[in-house]
Amino acid sequence: MNSSAVSLREMIESVVETHRGKIGALLPVLHSIQDQLGHIPPESVPMIARELNLSRAEIQGVIGFYHDFRTEPVGEHIIHICRAEACQAMGARDLEEYASERLGIAYGGTTADGKFTLQPVYCLGNCACSPSVRIDDDLHARVTSPKFDELISALEAQD
């Protein structure tokens, strides 16, 4: 076993230890792993299964069911564009088209430089000041195409 597999195993053991005994520990465990690594590596599934005494299929099923969980690495920043009705009423359809063009990626894609991943989201609870965009944990309101451009340019300049 190589060293990265050992460190992954140790990390998972420690995460599971924090949540062991809780009702429905699997979701908090998956969240913790993703918070630390940015995604849930496929090789972690059998390790989680053993620790929580679940089948690999059960874990795979949970990862696949929820939009948040990812098994592939993502960009440095995750950009969520709200696609829901309140944002549509304020031009979200145009914004998503612009964002996709500006970044050169479709939903689910990551830019070639590994900087941005684009994701759809259905409501960010900011519906009185639409359209809404979430970049990592920061929420942005009334995002027009020029404002989106500003936000992205500021992040691009940050190196």
Next chain:
Amino acid sequence: MAVKIYVPKDATACALGSDAVADAIGKAAQGRGIEVEVIRNGSRGAFWLEPLVEVDSGDGRLAFGPVTPEDIPGLFEAGFPGEADHILALGTIDGVAWLASQQRLTFARAGWTDPLSLDDYCSLEGYDGLRKALKMEPQAIVDEVKESGLRGRGGAAFPTGIKWQTVLDTPADQKYIVCNADEGDSGTFADRLLMEADPYQLIEGMTIAGLAVGATEGFIYLRSEYPHCKAVLTEAIRRAEQAGYLGESICGSGKAFRLELRIGAGAYICGEETSLLDSLEGKRGLIRFKPPLPAIKGLMGKPTVVNNVLSLGAVSTILARGAEHYRDFGTGRSRGTLTVQLAGNIRRGGVVELPFGDSLRDLVEGYGGGTASGRPVRAIQVGGPLGTYLPEAHWDVKLDYESLAEIGGMLGHGGIVVFDDTVDMAQQARFAMEFCAVESCGKCTPCRIGSVRGVEVIDRVIANQERKFNLTVLDDLCDTMVDGSLCAMGGLTPYPVRSALKHFPEDFNR
């Protein structure tokens, strides 16, 4: 003495730059040698005025909004933080009609307090309800909630007291209180506002619920799309534990109530209570068959109260002020106050809390001030993504559960999304099906497959392919989804579709 200046830390206020405004005020004051204390309060839900800055003048609060960091030098020039003659000066906050004309019970503290300060909370009737509940028998607490007429604010409007009675009457070694904070409907943010502006109100309500039904454990299931809220609730729970309002012996009573925050993982369906319970158990969020009701067999098969944030929030007010006080607001079978959220293309969006009885038009034209774009309103979707699209002919409908049901609509969680005349209603109908396809849990066929077929059929209608035939197929498909789906997701998706077709047929025939 330092002048107290309030700058909201709510998610929407932050999205509009309130952090930078708070910074700029601090720096400008320092530069001018004015001693100020910047307090990050909760929002009042007047989101059109955010960032809404308030100054404690010693005689009421002076309000300014919406303030950007660029406005700060000008404001100080004009006399801020004193009474400033400035275009953003709104007078005292009590004089802002949009807020003053509301009847706030659940949102009474929002904006007045530092959301995390227990002292602030307790100085404004906070924990009065719990103190009363601790002296009452469980049945008496349940009776109080029953008498208030409170109905679930999540969407289904089921009488809260009756749900609690079932849990109280079901013997078990363990019972649970679960707060459904998976506020997924587009156009709704009242739960978020309450949790961010007044988190202890929810925590108190859940504790009272625990005492009422004999549950010692509670969970708040919060959607992952609300990171601000997660931070506030995490800290509020920690402080409530530390102060003895949660834990093994609440307020030294010897009665236990432990509370845990759980985060969803981006699945709209987990707002449905049985799906939420499966998710809490660490599984895929699949719908369960009902019966058994969660009140009898809920989390881990134990009797469980599942209530919405606003329902549990209302409970602390009901206990503090009495069932009668709450019931005296409202109309017919819709008692207490109604919380609506004005969203979408709206000039003055935000949270409005009123006794039931106002019309949709009063809300959208009065409070909302029409569209943000300045164009005429064309369609209003009430009740979230599964709610009907209403044309102007229906805007005089009273906003209560029964009146909306009479015209084939539903109040749901009180989301009101306004569209101007540029909206393409065929695209909105298509989106309703698309959303269902993305978010269906997949357990029942009408919802899982029906929604996918729905998108295809609507596309053919829009493309004018065998129009009459495809409209018949769509109608038939809608019937199947309404009659054959296991839960409201598949069962209500045809409502926005059919209302768009019925009221705006011209959009399907371009």
